[in-house]
Amino acid sequence: MAQKVTVFNFGTCAKCFDATLLLPADNGYELKRALEPSKWVPSPIDVAVITGYLLPKDKVLVEKIAKNAKLVIAFGSCAATGGPFGLACARGTKVTPARDMVEAIDVHGCVGEWFELHQVIKGNQPDRAKLCDACKRRSTCKFLSEVVRQIDPSQDDESCFNDRGFMCNGYVARQCKEKCIDVATPCRACKPLVDHPGIRMLSMFGTLMANVEVGTEATGGIAGTDKLADAPDDVTRSVPDVSGAFFRFSLPVEMPIGKLPSTGSILSDVFTGRPLEELPLLAGMLGGRRAISMVLDIIEAYENGTGIEINDIVKGYRNKLREIEAQMQSVTKAGDAAWYGSAADAIRKIAGNMNLSNIFFGGFKTPIKDEQAPFDEYKSKIIEFKKGTYQAGRVKYAIDAEGKVNEFSWRP
Amino acid sequence: MSEKAEPKKRNVVVFACNECGQGAMNTAGVARMGYDAAIKIVPLQCSGQASPLMIMDALKNGADAVGVIGCCIGACHFVNGNMLSMHRIKLLKKLFKEMGYSDQQINHYTARAAEGETAVGDFEDIIARLKQAENKAGTLPKEW
């Protein structure tokens, strides 16, 4: 008997929702897709798949869905643990994991993997293979004296990013399909291998940077000893954004709701406080159907504002990607699985994966398959941080002297 | 905070190393040095065994503040355990600030086994900073 499966699209990204197009519809599923869950007419179903991030206002609807479903699956990191939108929690926006509202099974991933969803619907457990086992690099974890925010992606692909001082959360991650690590991009653990992945990774990296100088000061009163100092030091300067680096997908489950003032929009709540060099990947993760233009607008705003030249090869690929995005607006609305599949492949070929990890300032981080020109001609650049305001397309943002975003807006 | 109000029953979890941390606490005890009953000690082998995981565990389960007390800089019996703990806690404090909270609920201190006042002074510092954070409404919620 066919299993009645309905996929619900919450939040604003819809990447995981679109990914469910690839669920094998002929495998005994009666698959329905609710793009606007509030319009869904409740009827008994076997499996409710929740995608996208949830806010407290969604609780009533989610409970209604759960009441009508035998099984609820939180598909994708947003539904499971808040995803990158969870970073808005620092500013009081209560992005809520599905399991805090109803009983649900988590299938993590950014983007969520349809075949993993498929396995869980059939009643199996998601695979627990370690990401490090699939990574070609080898780690020694000798203590670091220096942490770097960017690396030249074409140099030395044999040593672990962390050994080079370039933080990668792969140690606490499971194997995935998106494989940011294959596109010269450090992992941010969208599929956690362990509980408390953020705190554990913070602990590990803090230990690893043992030879970076930490500041101490005298303890007041009768103690007459030293304690850890409060002032910024090389340790804090080495990790400009602790929450974004370690808790990219799990802030709502590892920390209480934050008390910083909200900027007014969830997107700018997420982007404010992030280091510039993380922006492209972050936008690629949460931009959904608008990810390509969001990423390119962010990049081109900075390129224009700081005089970074890009050549025709790069321009060509970027235009190609924009074309695909334009088509995606109309096609995925209609839900054409075949079109989606081929579009996803085309995106992956240029941008590395569905998170667009390969796109960076100045070009691309790794060679594009079938491109004849030598990689050096379209290789991305290591950027310098110049304080200022940058604008292009729908995006406008300001960064401080340290290269951190202090203002962000995106015109829908 | 009104002085006439019922004094708050606090629980401050302090992770103390086997050498100087617990040593100083024993010395303070023998000398009958008094300190706030809020201080509860968790013995560890080395302050370098204290991890943010344990610290957050304590805060999530009711602790008002957490301290880690190890040997003085340069004197760690296991080379640099105390410094490793400091590095981790520094990042954890930054996280608190990034979330809009005070970073004064957690800290790493040092003590000398032969001098009880080093531990007692550390305890007093923890409580003083906790009170500061409470006054500024910057402490973590009790449950999350």
Next chain:
Amino acid sequence: MTETIKEEPSTRDESEKKASGREKPRIGVFICHCGHNIADKVNVDKVTEFAKTLPNVEHAENYMFMCSKPGTEIIKKAIHEKGINRTVVASCSRTQHGPTFARTIEEEGLNRHLHEQVNIREWCSWVTKDKNDATEKAKQMVEAGVNRSRKLEPIETRKISTTPAALVVGGGIAGLRAASDLAAIGVKTYLVEKEPTIGGHMTQLNKTFPTQECPQCSISPLTNGVANNKNIILFTNAQVKTVEGSIGNFKIEVELTPRYVKDNCTSCGDCSKSCPVEVPSEWDSGMSMRKAIYKPFAQAIPATYVRDKKACIECMTCVNICPAKAVDFSQKRETRTFEVGTIIVAAGYDEYDPSEISAYHYHQAGYEDVITQLQLERMLVAGSITNSQLLRPSDGKIPKRVTMIQCVGSRNDQVGNKYCTGVCCMFAIKNATILKDSYPSMDVAICYIDIRTPGLNSEEFYKKAQEKGVKFIRGRPGEIQRDPITGNLQVIVEDTLSMTPLKLKSDLVVLSAAMVPPKTIGNLGSALHVLRDKTGFLKEFHIKMNPVKSSKDGIFLAGAIQGPKDIPQSVAQAGAAASLAAAPLVRGFIEKEMLVPRIDYDLCVHCGLCISACSPVAIYQDAADGKIKVNDIACKACGLCQAACPTGAIQLKNFQEDQLHDEIVALAETPKEGGHVHE
């Protein structure tokens, strides 16, 4: 690692079976009044009643003095009658009576690690003002102890047999003494010396203070004794390359640099006489020349000559002229491996090179008359290049005015080292005294910051030098100047006692250079995995209570390698090191508690951070299967690996994550009946 460890089965098999971690915990809680000390503040009855409500607590009672005979009988009775297999005693500190109760339960057949000590005295009753607060805190502490106890597992004490041999690194006075003492105890000792001859710096000295004895005479029974001792295997011209293993069983790899001269050398010296190549003699501190094939000094042991391959021009004269046909250019570098149980490091020191202090112009052209104290000794020694005369290197004349400068490379914040070497005042006074005795009309002045002459006979020595007419000028010279026309040297110094700036005309300037760690210490320290302190000397285990043990079990320190010191201090420390190093070998075994971490390979991602974090270097990656593993013998149970691990794969036994969680929860919340953790 395992092939060098010979283990014997634990003798506690029965207790292990009885108190296996897998059986259900039956916890006994015993609250001590400690007379008034606890009971006056803490309501022990209330705490006892509270303990009874906690899961797995099968017995709880309080008593006046738990550590007394009747007290321990209570514990034994509970074990007997109620099958208690975990005990929690809430009384004093772990260091005070933890062992008492551990022994008590061991006598009843339980593993000693199944006892948990909760300190409600030093950490509660003695420091808490209010009785209610103290009682509530005691409840929390008892619950924490019970929660921890619930998940304790028995820890075996393993007996590991030791290799009955020792290694001494360094053949100077400390190393020779240590090797001799070890040999006298009956321990087979390998002595490895990097120079071609044993004896070290002591053999370079002219006289030793305060008695002005001849060091060659003092040391010669020792050097000869070591060379002829059947218990000592001597390697010279050799360096330790790798050290594997841990206390009781080390595997040592020594690299021998070839002498190019066979053992049948008769020490006739014909090769050296006819060798055309001359280079400065290191042993003579550069004051004379030696040949490319040479014996460092006449009384050198071994007496076999040695060839300096770098200086040699391969004219083959020595090969042809040697009557014993002992010269053999075909010799190659060799490696020797052997096993020992303990190691003594006696690698000595180097003399600080004052070239760094540009104002003193040491080793600069035109300033040949600026020398170090060691170079002075080399001139004064019997049979020296100058026939024991003090001559100026520039013109070979006897100087009329000699100025010595103290603290060169010591007590300096800008250059050199901050520490005080502690020996230079004595040896400067010694040399100044000798000069005044040999050349009564010579002007000898010592520029000093402080004169440090502690200990018996030293102050007297200093007074005598003043009586002999040695001048003491309190001031640190800023510069040594040279008159460009006459070539005369001047020492610019302010006499801070009379506040007079001086320009001391000097025919010879002698710098009292600091003692610094030997050049080779970097590689040696890494090979041994021992700690060095900021100054580079090897770090002792405890600055007061254990200056002989290094940071690593089984490796001991003797002599200047642990910090500048004089000959009697080196000899004393060497004797201490020998006895400590011999102990586990003579006993035949070491006992180690296997309080070690375990690794969950489902979680281990082989990042290697635990290896970096491990202070005694007890974690390694097995070359055979690539897995991260722990050397149980070297492990010091510090838990640094546990906090470093990104996935929680490696956790220290009896400090497991979930166990600590249970303990934390009890202390972080107000106490409630039934506790905070379920069975």
